[in-house]
Amino acid sequence: MRSLRFDGLELPIRLKVHPRACRIVLRVDPQDAAIDLVVPRGVRLAEAVEFARSKGDWIRRRLAALPPRVPFVDGSRIPVLGQERTIRHRGLRCATARGVVWLEPGELHVVGEDAHLPRRISDWLKRHARDDFTRRAEVYAARTGRPVRRVTVRDTRSRWGSCAVDGSLSFSWRLVHAPDFVIDYVVAHEVAHLCEMNHGRRFWDVVAGLVPDTARPRAWLRDKGGTLLRYG
Numbered sequence: 001m002r003s004l005r006f007d008g009l010e011l012p013i014r015l016k017v018h019p020r021a022c023r024i025v026l027r028v029d030p031q032d033a034a035i036d037l038v039v040p041r042g043v044r045l046a047e048a049v050e051f052a053r054s055k056g057d058w059i060r061r062r063l064a065a066l067p068p069r070v071p072f073v074d075g076s077r078i079p080v081l082g083q084e085r086t087i088r089h090r091g092l093r094c095a096t097a098r099g100v101v102w103l104e105p106g107e108l109h110v111v112g113e114d115a116h117l118p119r120r121i122s123d124w125l126k127r128h129a130r131d132d133f134t135r136r137a138e139v140y141a142a143r144t145g146r147p148v149r150r151v152t153v154r155d156t157r158s159r160w161g162s163c164a165v166d167g168s169l170s171f172s173w174r175l176v177h178a179p180d181f182v183i184d185y186v187v188a189h190e191v192a193h194l195c196e197m198n199h200g201r202r203f204w205d206v207v208a209g210l211v212p213d214t215a216r217p218r219a220w221l222r223d224k225g226g227t228l229l230r231y232g
Contacts, residue, residue, distance in 0.1 A: 002045060004035060004052055006059060011035050015048055024051045028062040031157060031229035035059070067227045072118040078231055080108065080125070081132060082180035089117060100124070122232050129153050129176035136187040137169055140210050146194035157229070160186045160221065163193035174228040178220075185217035 002013045012034040018041075025038040037048045052059070070076050074089035085108040101110050101124035110120055134151040141148045149167035156162075161171045169190045175183050188210035196203035207214060 002049060004049060013037060013049060015045055017041055024048055026052055026055055028059060029157060030066055030226035033063060067230045070231045072121040072232050079177045081176060118232060125176050126153055126173045129173040133171050133187055137191055140188050140191040144195050161190040163190045167194060177228045177231050182217045182220050185211050185214060
């Protein structure tokens with residue numbers, strides 16, 4: 001992978017050739033501060049890197065606007081399904097442990113070695129997200145009369161959710177850090193695709209029937225969605 005040295009930082013560059021692209025598109029990934037370049041077929045890597053270099057002021061503004069990273073370490077505060085939790089590392093052994101990771105009021109407790117803390121927390125959050133999103137999807141799907149085949153979670157960067165033609169739903173597990181009303185909206189949005197595989201008027205009517213207030217969560221995702229990628 002190529003990189004771009006910028007303001008004393010070594011920023012990785014990810015290049016994606018898109019056959020329908022008619023120009024170079026540049027973005028800064030909020031998750032890892034990497035530079036993503038989408039280029040038309042035939043554009044050389046060196047040309048794409050030089051394009052990114054010419055956008056130095058824009059990159060500087062984007063980097064400055066990124067929310068601070070919140071690592072999964074003892075003492076960090078992270079939201080879980082809309083509630084702030086403080087990570088508490090309980091060491092290698094804990095007589096009162098209720099598993100490897102568990103919730104208590106205002107806290108997320110983790111047992112194990114320091115080096116395993118981030119992985120154990122992220123694994124637990126992914127399972128917690130899948131279970132919670134599945135429950136919400138089944139509730140909304142019952143109201144539409146369309147069954148959900150299955151629900152999976154992934155670490156997607158470009159979308160919060162998706163719906164396949166076979167009725168399978170997929171969500172970014174990082175939504176587990178979003179407020180409750182945002183999760184409800186994203187799940188309802190994908191469930192609505194079980195009825196309408198488009199974004200036409202009838203689709204939005206279905207969404208509004210499931211979650212009447214769509215403006216607030218959409219605005220939150222537009223303005224603050226990048227914060228969800230900065231945890232861990």
